Amino acid sequence: MKLNVLIVDDENELRKSVASILKSIEPQLEVEFIISEATNGLDAVQQSATQFFNLVLMDVRMPEMDGLTALKQIKDNDPRTFVLIMTAHSNLNDAVTAIKEGAYDYVEKPVSSDKLFEVVKKSLEAVEMVKGLTASKPIFDDDIESDIESNFKSDIVGQNSKMKDVFSLIYKLCKVETTVLIRGENGTGKELVAQAIHFNSAKKSGQFVAINCGAIPENLMESELFGHEKGSFTGAVERKIGKFQLANNGTLFLDEIGELKPEMQVKLLRVLQEKKFTPVGGNREVKTNARIIAATNRNLEKMMEDQDFREDLFYRLNVMPIFLPPLRERPDDIETLAENFLTKFSKIHGKKIESIEPNCLDIMKKYRWPGNIRELENIIERAFIVESGNKMTIHSLPDHMKQSSHDEQESEISIQVPTDSLLDFEAYKEKAEKEFIISALKANKGKINQTVAQANIPKNTLLRKIRKYNISPKDYSDN
Secondary structure, eight states: OEEEEEEEOSOHHHHHHHHHHHHHTHHHHTOEEEEEEESSHHHHHHHHHHSOOSEEEEESSOSSSOHHHHHHHHHHHOTTOEEEEEEEGGGHHHHHHHHHTTOOEEEEESOOHHHHHHHHHHHHHHHHHHHHTOOOOOEEOTTTTTSTGGGEESSOOOOSHHHHHHHHHHHHHTTSOOOEEEEOOTTSOHHHHHHHHHHTSTTTTSOEEEEETTTSOHHHHHHHHHOBOTTSSTTOOSOBOOHHHHTTTSEEEEETGGGOOHHHHHHHHHHHHHSEEOOBTOOOOEEOOOEEEEEESSOHHHHHHTTSSOHHHHHHHTTEEEEOOOGGGOGGGHHHHHHHHHHHHHHHHTOOOOEEOHHHHHHHHHSOOTTHHHHHHHHHHHHHHHOOSSEEOGGGSOHHHHHHHHHHHHHHHHHHSOOGGGOSHHHHHHHHHHHHHHHHHHHTTTOHHHHHHHHTOOHHHHHHHHHHTTOOGGGGSOO
């Protein structure tokens, strides 16, 4: 791994000494340092404006521009740069001030090999974290406008008319930097859409940083988004860079935005309005130029009615919404998606499954896919474990999928051939309704929430019909 390093000090001998130490510890750190030098803060700022440095080792007290002033401007040029302060023991207050202003750490003069090794090693771990945030990059071809869906290089595919509308909107959003709100059920590919927008936009040279707002404990969310200073709270043993700072000049993807608590909604709104924030325990404001893409599977309109989601934040995020259709509304795309996953897992598992048998594909097209594309992907990977041949058959499908298909066929037969006693419309409608609910409960082993999701029926409606027809969900459970 090659890393660009800038050594900043007005003493020539110290610069040469630090450069020599860095070169000597390269084998231990398994890196190659590309070293540049600057004689003062102004020189350092000018160099950082035209070249990216992973690390800057800088003195504080220098002529023309001191290190603290240079630190702020270097971080403004690119917040991904990690600045390490070099200072004499008698001037440790300078180091403390620098860390509060955004420096990552400090090393005391005279700089020894052991001291520099430890502080640089810790810094490189943070550098690696920043580098690792870059995800796979779905890219559009130059002629995407004429043939959007066929040129979209990612797992998002589709000939369905609703998906063509999505592709067209993605293309338009790549040309602007407006805030985007992606809406859709779990597993519909919201993060892939966010990546596609980022990596085909003017922000593509910056980081794509994703955070799941529902997966972070409430008491840690502020630190995750805005970072914190060392010692700012119990357990804050070192300085932490937040997601907003990492995503500067790039894109911050706020997944499951509907899970964000009201207190954090207020703070997020302020950042969206003012383009700056303060790390936890800090006294400095940090500017951010990150593009915000949010996503949710929640009904934000209903949450606003219940006062669980702020209206002003909603309208800030909802500048340009994208609605992703569930897989059950695009059965014509299932075969193409399945074939993509077959190719993907053939490479991963070193096993070839070339096609899907027609009866198996027919069941897949009729299934309601409560888990959407993510569930389809899991089903395809399951086939690589179950199947011994080069075709995916009905035997590799899970029992609940096969049972759902069987129940649907039985329901179709009973509905298509009414007896004379059921020629009364209301009686016939009630029989069909009861049979549908029983079939749905059977397919989902009597689980109410799972039945609601798969059968696309409101929970209160399902419970009301269960009471009306005296149905016992427990009769269809595994217990």
